[in-house]
Amino acid sequence: MKKRVLVTGGAGFIGSHVCDTYVADGYEVLCVDNLSSGKRANIAHLLDSAHFQFVEADITHPEAMATLFASFQPTIVNHHAAQKSVVTSLEDPLYDLDINGKGLLVLLACIQKHPIDTFVYVSSGGALSKVIEGDETSREEDTPQLISPYAITKYAGEQYLAIYAEAYGFVYTVLRYANVFGPRQIPDGECGVVPIFVNNIVANQTSVLMTYPDMPRGCTRDYVYVGDVAEANRLATIRPLNTVVNIGSGEEIAILDIYETIAAIFEKDSNIRIEGPRAGDVKRSVLSNARAKARLGWQPQISLEVGLLALKKEMKLGL
Numbered sequence: 001m002k003k004r005v006l007v008t009g010g011a012g013f014i015g016s017h018v019c020d021t022y023v024a025d026g027y028e029v030l031c032v033d034n035l036s037s038g039k040r041a042n043i044a045h046l047l048d049s050a051h052f053q054f055v056e057a058d059i060t061h062p063e064a065m066a067t068l069f070a071s072f073q074p075t076i077v078n079h080h081a082a083q084k085s086v087v088t089s090l091e092d093p094l095y096d097l098d099i100n101g102k103g104l105l106v107l108l109a110c111i112q113k114h115p116i117d118t119f120v121y122v123s124s125g126g127a128l129s130k131v132i133e134g135d136e137t138s139r140e141e142d143t144p145q146l147i148s149p150y151a152i153t154k155y156a157g158e159q160y161l162a163i164y165a166e167a168y169g170f171v172y173t174v175l176r177y178a179n180v181f182g183p184r185q186i187p188d189g190e191c192g193v194v195p196i197f198v199n200n201i202v203a204n205q206t207s208v209l210m211t212y213p214d215m216p217r218g219c220t221r222d223y224v225y226v227g228d229v230a231e232a233n234r235l236a237t238i239r240p241l242n243t244v245v246n247i248g249s250g251e252e253i254a255i256l257d258i259y260e261t262i263a264a265i266f267e268k269d270s271n272i273r274i275e276g277p278r279a280g281d282v283k284r285s286v287l288s289n290a291r292a293k294a295r296l297g298w299q300p301q302i303s304l305e306v307g308l309l310a311l312k313k314e315m316k317l318g319l
């Protein structure tokens, strides 16, 4: 029998690539998205498939979700829908709690009534990073900093999921992403530093770099290509680990280095304005991917440079 996967946030940047992977692998896919930041265009190429359905709905609405679970009867839930901005979570923590907290609990309540086999939950390795010293990387077992409501709701979600999995007899994997980049990403928030810089560089507009006195090249991040992230979802679905796993490159790169790499690949340059640090931002972030390699059989295949070239090609800016 075909596996039936409900993908929340499937019209978004990462979720749409995950839908592509499931459809290619022969799953029956129901994509649920309220299009608050996702786009129909991201899934337009899938709408002709007999194995793909899209429903515009909000995961925080219990009746709407109950109806979808009852009719589609998913065996797998892949949960990408979220409020994804650290800044928004600080400005409006109730909204963050509503989407990231209540939204997950609504799905888990549906699962109580309509049991599933497997849950893939998306968390943030960047936001849940520990304080990094020297050449350390952040490991899954480290104590996270929890310096934003977004980090708190994502972390709480991990804990809720573990409890519900035990109580309702399904297996799960928590994928803690590093900073994901690639085609379909929109420049809306701190996750979107790559498209923000790309757009500014292409349009010859000034970019902003947030720095600390001891980090003049800006915060550091770990960048992972969206195709590699979709592959991690494929593996987590067939090989659930019942634990948390980081999905990152293991490479630490300063934001100014990202900017300069993009400028070099797009063969353009524009101005950059230096500003002070932003509340809620983790200063340094780089994820150990040792667990993903050992237990999921996953490792990143696409480097930052190759991924940026793919993005340039997608944007039809020539190579």
Ligand SMILES: NC(=O)c1ccc[n+]([C@@H]2O[C@H](COP(=O)([O-])OP(=O)(O)OC[C@H]3O[C@@H](n4cnc5c(N)ncnc54)[C@H](O)[C@@H]3O)[C@@H](O)[C@H]2O)c1
Binding pocket: 008, 009, 010, 011, 012, 013, 014, 015, 032, 033, 034, 035, 036, 037, 038, 039, 057, 058, 059, 060, 079, 080, 081, 082, 083, 084, 099, 103, 122, 123, 124, 125, 126, 176, 177, 178, 179, 180, 181, 191
């Ligand atoms: N982009 C990154 O670098 C990154 C890093 C770590 C974790 N994540 C996580 O990955 C997931 C996907 O992020 P993304 O970058 O693709 O962002 P995105 O905004 O493109 O995707 C989120 C999707 O969820 C949908 N959505 C939001 N609220 C909803 C609701 N109430 N009901 C139904 N749909 C709703 C949006 O319309 C959108 O399509 C999120 O959970 C995010 O926290 C992203």
